[in-house]
Amino acid sequence: MTLVDVRTHRDALWRRARTLDGARDQARSPRARLLARQLRAASTPLDYQAVIAAPVWSGWADDERRRLAVVAGAVLMSGRLASTIDGRVLGAVALAIGEDALDQVLLLAPTDRPESPPLASLDPEVLQGLGAAALLAGLNEPTAERMGRDLAAPLLRLDAEQAAAARYHALRITEATA
Secondary structure (H helix, E strand, O other): OOHHHHHHHHHHHHHHHHHHHOOOOOOOOHHHHHHHHHHHOOOOOOOHHHHHHOOHHHHOOHHHHHHHHHHHHHHHOHHHHHHOOOHHHHHHHHHHHOHHHHHHHHOOOOOOOOOOOOOOOOOHHHHHHHHHHHHHOOOOHHHHHHHHHHOOOOOOOOOHHHHHHHHHHHHHHHHHOO
16 A cells, blocks of 8 residues: 555545544534534444444535435336336436436446335435435444435335445446546
């Protein structure tokens, strides 16, 4: 590991720690940081293992995390999205995640598409709740609680394999279309 790699890794860990802490996250408004400081006493203390265990996306800005959740939801519903001809639905999803990201979701091979949960709506808010379930699946309780603060409430419990596939494809698509 070079010195640059070490610094980059250290900076990424600090971004994760600030996000998990919430009280020092400069991406949040002053009011949100104050509220996080007030609530922190009641929550589990932050430790080094929590920072190491936090996902890569934990250091991203709130808007980027919300977009990642919508992309993860779109990946989970990719089979339904690929078969729809409703331009309003596709337009709303494209507006939420970007046309390039939607194109990549639609181009997922049928074998790469996770099984779609039984949801009636393809609305971006529903996709964000579904994506939040995928992103938070597998995290320990305190980390999931901290990371879920800025995401829509998870809509349902997902199978671990389904959630992992959605996270993998959503991260790949989000990083490619950022």
